[in-house]
Amino acid sequence: MTPYAFAAGALLAALAGPWGALGLFALPALPRSARGALALGLGLVLLRLALLGDPWAGRLGERVVLEGALRNGVLRTAPAPLFLRSYPPLADGWVRVEGRVARPEGARLPGGFDRRAWLRGRGVRAELRDVRLLEHRPLPSGLRDRVRANLLRGLTPEAAALARALTLGERAALAGDVQAFRRAGLAHALALSGLHVGILVGFFVLLAAPLGRGRYLAALALLVGYLALVGPSPSLLRAALMAGVWLLARAAGLVEVPLASLLALALGVQLVLTPYAPWSLSFQLSYLAVLGIALVLPLLPQRPRWKAWLFGALGLTLAAQAATLPLVLDRFGYLPLASPLANLVLLPLVGLLVPLGFLKAALPALSGMLAVPFNLSADLLLGGVRLLARLPGLHWGAIDTGGYALYYLALAPLVLAGHRFLRLRTALALAATATLAAAMSAGAVRPDVWFLDVGQGDAALVRLPGGVEILVDAGHTWDARGLARALAALGVDDLDLAVGTHPDADHTGGLPELLELVPVGALALGPPKPGDPLDTRLRTAARTNGVPVLEVHRGRVLRVGGAELHFLHPPPAAPGKDNDRSLVFVLEYRGRRLLFTGDAPGRHALAWRPQRVDVLKVAHHGAADGTTDALLRRFRPRIAWIGVGPNAFGHPDPGVLERLAAWNVRVLRADRDGSVRLPLR
DSSP states (O other), rough: HHHHHHHHHHHHHHHHHHGGGGGGGGGSOHHHHHHHHHHHHHHHHHHHHHHHOOOOOTTTTTTEEEEEEETTTEEOOOOSSSEOOOOOOOOOOEEEEEEEEEEOOOSSSSSOHHHHHHHTTTTTTOOEEEEEEEEEEEOOOOOOHHHHHHHHOOHHHHHHHHIIIIOOOOOOTTTTTTHHHHTTTTTHHHHHHHHHHHHHHHHHHTTTGGEEEHHHHHHHHHHHHHHHHHHHHHHHHHHHHHHHHHHHHHHOOOOOOOOOHHHHHHHHHHHHOOOGGGGOHHHHHHHHHHHHHHHHHGOOOOOOHHHHHHHHHHHHHHHHHHHHHHHHHHHHHHTTTHHHHHHHTHHHHHHHHHHHHHHHHHHHHHHHHHHHHHHHHHHHHHHHHHHHHOOEEOOOOOOOOOHHHHHHHHHHHHHHHHSSHHHHHHHHHHHHHHHHHHHHHOOOOEEEEEOOOSSSOEEEEEETTEEHHHHHEOSSGGGGGHHHHHHHHTTSSSBSSEOOOOOOOOTTTTTHHHHSSSBBBBEEEOSSOTHHHHHHHHHHHHHHTTOOOOOOOOOOOOETTTTTEEEEEOOOOOOSTGGGOOOEEEETTTTTEEETTOOOOOOGGGGOOOOOOOOOGGGGOOOTTTTTTTHHHHHHOOOEEEOOOOOOOOOSSSHHHHHHHHHTOOOEEEHHHHHHEOOOO
């Protein structure tokens, strides 16, 4: 009970901060043996959080000159580390830089990279923007460089990249093969964790058998040295803490320490050392996977040797996968169905390569000789990974809090029944109830519109019951892949209709590539503009991908999944510049109306049929000529969305904001609110 109470107190404080102190009121309800441990874990983490503080809070927006060691984008400097947001990224080394202190941004798009959470999980609460490099010096050569040189001696380029990933945690050299490992279900092999620590400690303990119990302390010293060499990533620190407790127990003469107790002690200690770690995806996956293994391990049947290995490997793989399933689907949108096979067939090769890498790095005299088996094994592993990565997988969208809760509510009764805390019939009934609730909530699609943050550009997604989806514009060329991930996160596997308002790079620049990434039923465009490279490129992409083009103009009506798109502009002749030719339409669904204006100047509004709308997509990113009093008078919107990011044009224009305020329109902006969901009900 004591290690679990210690871990619970530490986790409560790490997640809730000072509010975690309210957990002390629960002490009287706990057994006496657990009270002190819970209070200790809670108190130590709260103290650590207070000591860490938030040193950059009072300097946000300030321009500063800083210096220090830069590694992987994080500058170690006083008073606290911060991330250098520069493009291209600065090379590692000692740097002196000038920039503006700011808070890191969260995810701009659904399913997008959340820099704020990623940095928070590393204990970094601020970033430096508008970076100007004043001085850069390479870091002096150290032990890690000598170890790397020994490790890579005699290896082929592909084997060398794999050796750096498996031994030192340097995955960048693997490039596209990192994605192949993910799609094959072996991404965990590239994360320094229990596999690597187990091999390192296990081999050393076997080789140092003549030292008796002293070998466990020697192994602990080796483990600390390895941790210092490669850096304490969350998964590696978890594995090292568990191994450290086990080694100390063995050195003290204790024969067995339950895996669940090791996990709880490691969790409590790690949170005292790094109370920000729970925000790290690596931390979450690592602890959930080992928790799944710890719960299932006692339930595995005893079998003859080869059957024990087969059933054990398969059972533990499935246990780890079941424990992490919603997190994997939520963060990566993909579950490799080949994962059990990959772990059975290819993980033994990883188990061979890891000790070979350790031996090559530690024993220079044998480095050349060991290169031959390493190259051969690396070729086999990479070939197998690339082959299995081609197999199909399960695609999934983002999972909300309710989805996580229902999944674990379905899983928990089955685990309890396995440990005989519940009757099997009761467990199946509870699991079935949670599963049914999840299925019903998944099928209940609520109509909505997502205005997607693509910076100084436009992109909007309308979702309707029956799996009907309409995309309006797709930002810049470089936004296409991010939008494809956002669509997948929102559960969109194909689009019934895409609308390109006009051939401007910040509206339809991303559509040609998006047509290759996402199936599209039809593409609605305005009258052709001969000689315009963007218009030509988009129509060519539609033809190449078999997407029919619907030419629309004033008076045309499209009906899609219960919604009607009434086009107000341009007239069929469509004279004038790009913005004058921009599509303008009202999307109506069950009495709700959205007015999409593209970049159309407001002077054309007098030709549009007046009607009250719920939402206005502000024209031309809030430019002065886009939203006039006449337009607002004719359409009376309640909400306005402005697709605006950093720009040199002064968007949104102060006059436009004043007019919207005068008409009591609620304003939402990409640069301030990020991506926004508005229900259509």
